[in-house]
Amino acid sequence: xxxxxxxxxxLLGLAAAGEAAAADIEVVNPFMRAAPMAxxxxxxxxxxxxxxxxxxLVAAESDISxxxxxxxxxxxxxxxxxxxxxxxxxxxxxxxxxxxxxDHVMFIGLxxxxxxxxxxxxxxxxxxxxxxxxxxxxxxxxxxxPGAMAPGGMAPGGMAPGGGMPxxxxxxxxx
Numbered sequence: 001x002x003x004x005x006x007x008x009x010x011l012l013g014l015a016a017a018g019e020a021a022a023a024d025i026e027v028v029n030p031f032m033r034a035a036p037m038a039x040x041x042x043x044x045x046x047x048x049x050x051x052x053x054x055x056x057l058v059a060a061e062s063d064i065s066x067x068x069x070x071x072x073x074x075x076x077x078x079x080x081x082x083x084x085x086x087x088x089x090x091x092x093x094x095x096x097x098x099x100x101x102x103d104h105v106m107f108i109g110l111x112x113x114x115x116x117x118x119x120x121x122x123x124x125x126x127x128x129x130x131x132x133x134x135x136x137x138x139x140x141x142x143x144x145x146p147g148a149m150a151p152g153g154m155a156p157g158g159m160a161p162g163g164g165m166p167x168x169x170x171x172x173x174x175x
Contacts, residue, residue, distance in 0.1 A: 022129045024052025025090075030136040031146035034116040035107075041065075042107035042114050044122060044136050045098045045146075052129070054092040059125040066109030068122075073101055082106070087127070100144050116140050 030046035042065065048057065060068045070088055073080045080101070088103055090096050098104050105122065107114075114120065118138040123131050139146065 021052055022126075022132050024050060025055070025124075025126060025129050025132050026051060027124065027132065027134045029146040030122075030134050031143060032114065032120055032136045032138045033143050034138050034141045035110055035114040036141070038110055038112045040110050042110055043071075044105040044107070044120070045100060046105075046134065046136070048090055048096045048098070048124075050090045050092065050094050050096075052092070054094075055090045055129050056087040056127040057090055057096070057124055058087045058127050060105045061123040061125060061131075062107065062121060064111055064114060064120055065107035066111070067107075069106045069108065070103070071106040072103045090126070114138055 026049040028047045028049060030044065032042060032044040035042040044060075057070065060070060062068050069084045070086075071082045072085050072088075074083050084106075085103075088096055088098075096103065116138055120136045120138060122134050122136050124134060125131055137146065
């Protein structure tokens, strides 16, 4: 009898090993661009690391807008257009980057302006892992990364970390 119980427990454990769980989903470097007016749109980006079985991001939820959709960019002739997608695949032990010019979370019909410096709560909904809450910092309009360093050790906009020029030098705009 003991053997049967152990065998059953092992089989159940193996069956569950291939499934994704919320604990397997890690969201890093989330950010949203500031959106200056109510009624407009906003967009959020992030990297999703899956430490478990294959899954799908099927929705995103937030109370900052009337609708929240998953979007991608597709090439239509010479123009890239945003398109709503029903889900985004997250491979087993894989990574999905939601980034400018690619997949992203779109907020449609903002209830109010989204100001730089705020943090916006967003819930990602996965097919298998369920809901994962994320706090998304709001950066300047047009931000391309969540504060990553540009080449030469400068932050976006040519500023060194902390807002000054690298090495204390003044920038005169020479090319």
